[in-house]
Amino acid sequence: MYYINREQLEQLLEFLPVISDACEQLKDNWNGTLLDGLAQERILHLAIESVTDVGSLLIDAFMMRDASxxxxxxxxxxxENVFAREIGEPLIELVKLRKPLVQEYMKLDRDGLHPxxxxxxxxxxxxxxxxxxxxxKELGE
Incomplete structure (x- = not known):
């Protein structure tokens, strides 16, 4: 039998609209300022952490192979078909931004709005x- 901390999962999933709203506000009000660039970095970082935290919960709960x-x-x-390829491919691109955002932040170009x-x-x-x-589906509900 599988166990997943659904409360923790829901907290993470319920935070995603906050990230979406921040993306929309930043896009609508983008001026290319340093503050805009830094806000963009934080929004992307929160999106990465939220998606990977959800993923880690699912991997642990449903005994999927360990992530490297x-x-x-x-x-x-x-x-594992948690989501469609149309969602997965851009999420992979998103997660690839983690290293530059957290380790190479001093070199980032902050002038343009990231797609x-x-x-x-x-x-x-x-x-x-x-x-x-x-x-x-996995819990048979």
């Missing part, structure tokens, strides 16, 4: 219901 990297978390979920900022609201809107549906 942040990208691998998303690839495992994609392979994922515009795409994330739609991706995250599909991600949460896909995860919930997968959990229900």
């Amino acid at each position: 990297s942040y990208e691998d978390i998303v690839e495992i979920l994609l392979g 994922l900022i515009g795409d994330l609201p739609a991706i995250l809107k599909e991600f949460a219901p896909s995860v919930r549906q997968f959990v229900r």
Whole structure:
């Protein structure tokens, strides 16, 4: 029998609209300022951490193979059909930003709006219901 901390999972999934709203606000009000660039980095970082935290919960709960990297978390979920490839591919691109955001932040170009900022609201809107549906299916609900 599988066990997943559904309260923790729901907290993570319920935070995704906050990230989506921040993406939309930043996109609508982008001026290319340093503050905009830093806000963009934080939004992307929160999106990465939220997606990989959800992924880690699912991997542990449903005894999927161990992930070797942040990208691998998303690839495992994609392979387990947690969500469609149309969601998985941009999430892999998102997660690839983690290293530059947390380790190479002093070198980042902060002048332009990252394309994922515009795409994330739609991706995250599909991600949460896909995860919930997968959990229900796996638990036989």
